[in-house]
Amino acid sequence: MPKESYSDLLAFIAVARxxxxxxxxxxxxxxxxxxxxxxxxxxxxxxxxxxTRTTRSVSPTDTxxxxxxxxxxRFEEIEAELAAVGELGDTPSGTIRITAxxxxxxxxxxxxxxxxxxxxxxxxxxxxxxSRFVDIVSERYDFGVRLGDDLARDMAAVRxxxxxxxxxxxxxxxxDRRPPPLRPQDLADHDCINLRLMSHGDIYAxxxxxxxxxxxxxxxxxxVFNGTRQIIHAALAGFGLAYVPEAMARPFIAxxxxxxxxxxxxxxxxGYHLYYASGRQLSxxxxxxxxxxxxxxxxx
Numbered sequence: 001m002p003k004e005s006y007s008d009l010l011a012f013i014a015v016a017r018x019x020x021x022x023x024x025x026x027x028x029x030x031x032x033x034x035x036x037x038x039x040x041x042x043x044x045x046x047x048x049x050x051x052t053r054t055t056r057s058v059s060p061t062d063t064x065x066x067x068x069x070x071x072x073x074r075f076e077e078i079e080a081e082l083a084a085v086g087e088l089g090d091t092p093s094g095t096i097r098i099t100a101x102x103x104x105x106x107x108x109x110x111x112x113x114x115x116x117x118x119x120x121x122x123x124x125x126x127x128x129x130x131s132r133f134v135d136i137v138s139e140r141y142d143f144g145v146r147l148g149d150d151l152a153r154d155m156a157a158v159r160x161x162x163x164x165x166x167x168x169x170x171x172x173x174x175x176d177r178r179p180p181p182l183r184p185q186d187l188a189d190h191d192c193i194n195l196r197l198m199s200h201g202d203i204y205a206x207x208x209x210x211x212x213x214x215x216x217x218x219x220x221x222x223x224v225f226n227g228t229r230q231i232i233h234a235a236l237a238g239f240g241l242a243y244v245p246e247a248m249a250r251p252f253i254a255x256x257x258x259x260x261x262x263x264x265x266x267x268x269x270x271g272y273h274l275y276y277a278s279g280r281q282l283s284x285x286x287x288x289x290x291x292x293x294x295x296x297x298x299x300x
Contacts, residue, residue, distance in 0.1 A: 007038075008038055008039070008041065008042040008045075009042070009071055009075070010028075010075065011024070011028060011030075011035055011038045011039060011042070012039055012042055012050055012051075012064070012067070012068070013068060013071070013072050013075065014027055014028055015035065015039060015051060015058060016050075016051065016059075016060045016064060016065075016068045017068075017072075017140075019057060019058055019059055020057075020058060021035055021036055021058060039051060048061075048063050049061050049063065049064075050063060050064035050067060051064055091120070091121075091122050092120055092122065092123055092283075092284040092285040092287075092288045093120075093122035093123060093285055094122075094123065094124070094283055094285040094286075095124040095125070095126060096123065096124070096125050096126070096142045096143065096285060096286060096289055097125075097126045097128070097140065097141045097142050097143075098125065098126070098127050098128070098141060098142065098143045098144065098145065098274075099127075099128045099130060099134040099136060099139075099141045099143075099144045099145070100127060100128070100129060100144065100145035101129070101130070101131060101145065101146075101228075102129050102131070102227055102228045102229055103164075103228055103244075103245040103247065103248055104145040104146075104161075104272045105127055105129050105145075106248070107161065107245070107247050107248070107272075108145060108160050108161040108271075108272040108293075109127060109145065109160075109293070110127075112160075112292055112293050113125060113127075113292075115292070116288070116289065116292040120285070120288060122285075123285045123288065123289070125289070128141070130198060131195070131196075131197055131198050131226050131227065131228075132197065132198035133146070133150070136275075136276070136277070137277050142276065142286060143274050143275065143276050143286075143289075144274075144275050144276075145160070145272050145273070145274055145275070146272065146273060146275060147164060147269045147270055147271070147272060147273070148269070148270030148271060148272075148273050149269055149270050151273055151275055152275075154277075154278055155275040155276065155277065155278055156275065156276055156277070156278045156279075156280075157273040157274065157275040157276075158273060158274045158275075158290055158293070158294055159271055159272075159273050159294070159295045160271070160272050160273060160274045160293040160294060160295050161271040161272040161295055162271050162295065163268050163269065163270060163271045164245055164246075164247065164268065164269050164270075164271055164272065165245075165246040165247075165266060165267070165268045165269075166207075166243060166244065166245055166246060166266050166267060166268075166269070167243070167244060167245075167246040167249055167253075167260045167263070167266050168181075168206075168241055168242070168243050168260065168261050168262045168263075168265075168266060169232075169235055169241065169242055169244060169249045169252075169253065169258045169259065169260055169261070170235055170240065170241045170242070170258065170259060170261060171235055171236055171237070171238045171257065171258060171259075172256070172257075172258075172259060173238040174191075174235075174238045174239070174240060174241070175259055175261070178190060180261045181241075181261055181262055182262075183262075183265075184206075184208050184215050184217050184262070184265060187206070187217055187219050187241070187262075188219075188220070190219075190221075190240060190241050191220075191221045191222060191239065191240030191241070192206075192219035192220060192221040192240050192241045192242070192243075193221055193223045193224075193225070193231050193234045193235060193239060193240050193241065193242040194219065194221055194223065194224040194225075195224070195225060195226065195228070195231060195243075196224050196225070196226045197226075198226055203218070203224065204243075205217060205218050206218075206219060206243045207267060208262070208265040208266065208267065209265065209267040210264055210265045219241075219243075221239075221240050222239070222240075223239055223240070228244050228245065228248060229248070231244060232244055232248060232249060232252070232258075235249075235258060236252060236257055236258065241261070246260075246266070271295065274290065274293055
């Protein structure tokens with residue numbers, strides 16, 4: 001196979017791994033149509049079908065699966081060696097991929113990244129914002145960010161934020177026409193704005209706690225979103241109560257645009273942690289990022 005076909009193989013690996021032309025194209029920085037043409041050209045050169053395509057999914061054929069198992073580790077070895085050679089220079093460099101929730105990206109990651117990146121012009125960071133829990137190993141992320149209570153035991157982790165309080169909030173226009181809830185049971189009499197967790201498609205049950213009492217409340221309402229920022233916008237518009245990280249709602253509470261209710265039932269969760277595969281050797285660029293994000297006031 002001519003050397004120019006190596007890029008075609010990398011394109012095939014991306015599609016086969018992501019099971020999606022859309023996600024693979026975004027990862028490679030090319031158009032979906034260009035990527036599809038590239039894969040078809042590779043299949044024509046090799047004389048075999050590598051991918052099975054339907055209107056809803058993409059998956060490797062048996063031949064494609066065999067090719068992926070054979071060549072993917074070799075390309076990973078090349079990437080790792082190139083990164084290692086790059087680390088021999090004086091300046092930390094490389095691309096770091098992170099998956100994080102919307103609140104974690106806004107409150108825990110970005111303020112510190114904005115200070116770090118001007119000091120290290122050869123470090124690139126890609127942040128993927130999503131509400132689902134991501135397997136960072138299989139999806140080839142370097143780091144993930146989760147609340148400390150949600151960390152898997154086989155992951156190494158570094159605390160990067162203070163503890164996070166949640167809040168139940170509503171607009172004055174909504175709360176002025178409805179009796180405010182005094183107990184979790186009262187939420188049944190209110191319109192609530194729900195969050196759909198993309199990990200498994202379920203509606204998130206509000207986790208409430210007061211002293212030794214702890215309840216998970218399934219609330220009802222007309223609106224469901226998979227992003228916290230959209231939930232806050234709906235609450236601001238008076239569509240009901242919402243359960244969100246207090247840090248995201250605080251500016252609107254301070255401005256009088258939102259009110260907090262059932263505050264004594266709103267729990268405080270262990271702060272955000274940057275986590276990665278236990279035993280993984282961190283590059284210099286990754287170590288620089290860990291040190292920059294580390295929360296100073298608490299033990300990891």
